[in-house]
Amino acid sequence: xxxxxxxxxxxxxxxxxxxxxxxxxxxxxxxxxxxxxxxxxxxxxxxxxxxxxxxxxxxxxxxxxxxxxxxxxxxxxxxxxxxxxxxxxxxxxxxxxxxxxxxxxxxxxxxxxxxxxxxxxxxxxxxxxxxxxxxxxxxxxxxxxxxxxxxxxxxxxxxxxxxxxxxxxxxxxxxxxxxxxxxxxxxxxxxxxxxxxxxxxxxxxxxxxxxxxxxxxxxxxxxxxxxxxxxxxxxxxxxxxxxxxxxxxxxxxxxxxxxxxxxxxxxxxxxxxxxxxxxxxxxxx
Amino acid sequence: xxxxxxxxxxxxxxxxxxxxxxxxxxxxxxxxxxxxxxxxxxxxxxxxxxxxxxxxxxxxxxxxxxxxxxxxxxxxxxxxxxxxxxxxxxxxxxxxxxxxxxxxxxxxxxxxxxxxxxxxxxxxxxxxxxxxxxxxxxxxxxxxxxxxxxxxxxxxx
Numbered sequence: 001x002x003x004x005x006x007x008x009x010x011x012x013x014x015x016x017x018x019x020x021x022x023x024x025x026x027x028x029x030x031x032x033x034x035x036x037x038x039x040x041x042x043x044x045x046x047x048x049x050x051x052x053x054x055x056x057x058x059x060x061x062x063x064x065x066x067x068x069x070x071x072x073x074x075x076x077x078x079x080x081x082x083x084x085x086x087x088x089x090x091x092x093x094x095x096x097x098x099x100x101x102x103x104x105x106x107x108x109x110x111x112x113x114x115x116x117x118x119x120x121x122x123x124x125x126x127x128x129x130x131x132x133x134x135x136x137x138x139x140x141x142x143x144x145x146x147x148x149x150x151x152x153x154x155x156x157x158x159x160x161x162x163x164x165x166x167x168x169x170x171x172x173x174x175x176x177x178x179x180x181x182x183x184x185x186x187x188x189x190x191x192x193x194x195x196x197x198x199x200x201x202x203x204x205x206x207x208x209x210x211x212x213x214x215x216x217x218x219x220x221x222x223x224x225x226x227x228x229x230x231x232x233x234x235x236x237x238x239x240x241x242x243x244x245x246x247x248x249x250x251x252x253x254x255x256x257x258x259x260x261x262x263x264x265x266x267x268x269x270x271x272x273x274x275x276x277x278x279x280x281x282x283x284x285x
Numbered sequence: 286x287x288x289x290x291x292x293x294x295x296x297x298x299x300x301x302x303x304x305x306x307x308x309x310x311x312x313x314x315x316x317x318x319x320x321x322x323x324x325x326x327x328x329x330x331x332x333x334x335x336x337x338x339x340x341x342x343x344x345x346x347x348x349x350x351x352x353x354x355x356x357x358x359x360x361x362x363x364x365x366x367x368x369x370x371x372x373x374x375x376x377x378x379x380x381x382x383x384x385x386x387x388x389x390x391x392x393x394x395x396x397x398x399x400x401x402x403x404x405x406x407x408x409x410x411x412x413x414x415x416x417x418x419x420x421x422x423x424x425x426x427x428x429x430x431x432x433x434x435x436x437x438x439x440x441x442x
Contacts, residue, residue, distance in 0.1 A: 003304040008303035010349075010352075031350075034346060035345055038344075043326065051303065053350060055350065103415025104340060104393065104414075105333055105341050108340060108341050191414050191415055
């Protein structure tokens, strides 16, 4: 499998990269870690005229944690998230999800921005973005757009990003201490894409009832989903075995996965419900 | 395009098409055929090399992206003609049969043990999950890596 021919540019600044992208009017692709784009090129599913490598844009590699939330530069790699000790308390759900991303070698290259732009429906980072109400910051020559994760993912490998825009940052809202959370994923082999996974969190009010529940699932639709009907089961409830069983049933009722070569729709539906059940046990345990 | 980088401690300069992978550049332009190519889309791990110290899949990196970097291939692990302690451990434990996956196993395990010489069997299995062996060798491979930890702890690696 050899890639189709293309030209390559490695601009030193973001404005240069944006100018190149805009000048090629849809015929250029942005190269971050290359862990999704290069296989796509190897399969010849895309044949851009130009690849624009972002590796010299060091500003996109920073992880900033403030009172307002967490800012991940688009070129932050999975291994950067794994090795950042601050994130283990600043966003434990993100860290837990990233542990499931692909393999050791891929985590040394793959980036947050690349995964968001690629928008695989079974990928962890888009799921975390949707579950946590992340904002995706995209820039073009025309200016900056802040896109809500809920609006960003439009289908399998399809996003709200225009062909002249580059993702520069992903912002996650601040994570209060004491928040309860769970992440559960099932894949046939370690590092494979999820057959289904659940990411969820909730805060506790004074009477230890759940509030502000957020429940997301991946691998069960053409994009990551948040499940408001499951959140409604949790909000105002004490998370015990009966509520967890109700949430599990509500998950199965809320999704309608297609069958594919990896699993039947019925299997994925049951699996996603089990992932929510286990994630809630993890969160409430 | 002209690209300059370092391979196994030696500066190299190659002229390549942008679409050439680092794996093919190492094998065809630099004749370093120790790096094996299996799936060519980032699944099998056979082509793993060290890129500025990190284990990466060289089939998912363009040669032009290696500009200015330091690459170490399986040929570069041994300072002399002998086997490294990790390689000797693979031999001792019969951790290879056909040998196709072995360069990727060795480079990945070397990166792991260099960073985490105290890792346990679970960690070894997790890290090597990105390297496929189709001969059935995982048990002996994990044992070989675990046995080589002592050399990395003592700095004899």
